[in-house]
Every structure is written in structure tokens, then in C-alpha cells.
Amino acid sequence: xxxxxxxxxxxxxxxxxxxxxxxxxxxxxxxxxxxxxxxxxxxxxxxxxxxxxxxxxxxxxxxxxxxxxxxxxxxxxxxxxxxxxxxxxxxxxxxxxxxxxxxxxxxxxxxxxxxxxxxxxxxxxxxxxxxxxxxxxxxxxxxxxxxxx
Numbered sequence: 648x649x650x651x652x653x654x655x656x657x658x659x660x661x662x663x664x665x666x667x668x669x670x671x672x673x674x675x676x677x678x679x680x681x682x683x684x685x686x687x688x689x690x691x692x693x694x695x696x697x698x699x700x701x702x703x704x705x706x707x708x709x710x711x712x713x714x715x716x717x718x719x720x721x722x723x724x725x726x727x728x729x730x731x732x733x734x735x736x737x738x739x740x741x742x743x744x745x746x747x748x749x750x751x752x753x754x755x756x757x758x759x760x761x762x763x764x765x766x767x768x769x770x771x772x773x774x775x776x777x778x779x780x781x782x783x784x785x786x787x788x789x790x791x792x793x794x795x796x
Contacts, residue, residue, distance in 0.1 A: 659765070674714050691729075693732055702718060
């Protein structure tokens with residue numbers, strides 16, 4: 648059984664950021680190949696980071712489903728924007744996993760009190776329910792071992 652994380656957050660991802668790619672392509676190319684090979688699992692953000700404690704499980708929302716998860720380590724806000732990006736979320740690259748997309752109904756089944764629908768806001772979920780969520784995952788894949796630091 649999974650240990651309860653300190654917090655669980657939903658992080659909406661923009662379809663524009665991924666040129667409208669299907670979820671399966673974002674999973675296979677971004678989460679399994681690109682992100683794990685970035686130093687400290689850097690996930691660059693355009694506007695705002697994530698106010699979360701290290702160890703928080705982040706559920707990545709894309710195309711009205713949850714398609715991946717990773718353990719949050721820290722938020723790095725840039726002194727000066729790097730192009731369109733104002734900072735990066737750092738993730739434990741060994742914790743990244745993708746799975747068969749989870750729909751809103753399943754999210755409501757697990758987190759009835761915390762989750763109503765997908766939107767463009769970051770959602771806090773009750774960490775006590777995370778093991779129930781994990782039990783519902785299927786098709787789990789993790790990145791190949793990398794040399795990322």
C-alpha cells in the first residue's frame with residue numbers, strides 16, 4: 648500500500664504548450680523521454696509556480712484527464728524571465744509515471760469533497776485518499792533510467 652503524501656495537487660497543462668498533441672503523445676514524448684532527462688526534472692511554467700511542500704504528489708491534467716504524476720521537490724522562480732517562462736517546478740525524476748488517462752468521474756469517485764470538474768485552476772486534494780486513487784491506475788509506465796541530476 649502507498650504511503651500518504653503530504654499533499655496532492657492537480658496541475659493543469661496547456662494544450663497550446665504541446666501544440667494540441669494527443670495525451671498519449673504528451674505522455675510518451677514529454678513525460679517518459681523529455682522531463683526525466685532535464686536537470687532536476689525541470690517543468691517550466693509561464694505564469695505562476697506551485698505553492699507546495701516537497702513530497703507533494705502532482706497530478707498532471709491534460710485534455711480534461713489526469714495523464715501523469717510526479718513528486719514535487721521545489722519551485723524555482725527566475726529573477727528574469729527566460730523567454731516566456733518565469734520559473735520551473737522541480738520534480739523527482741524517479742517518481743515520474745504515466746498511466747491510462749483518469750477522467751473527471753473517477754476523480755470525483757475518489758475525491759468527492761475536493762473535486763468537481765477539470766478547469767484551469769490548481770486544485771488541492773485530500774492526501775488521505777491518494778492510495779485509493781493509485782489503486783485505480785492501470786497501464787502504468789515509468790521513464791527509462793536516466794543520468795539526469
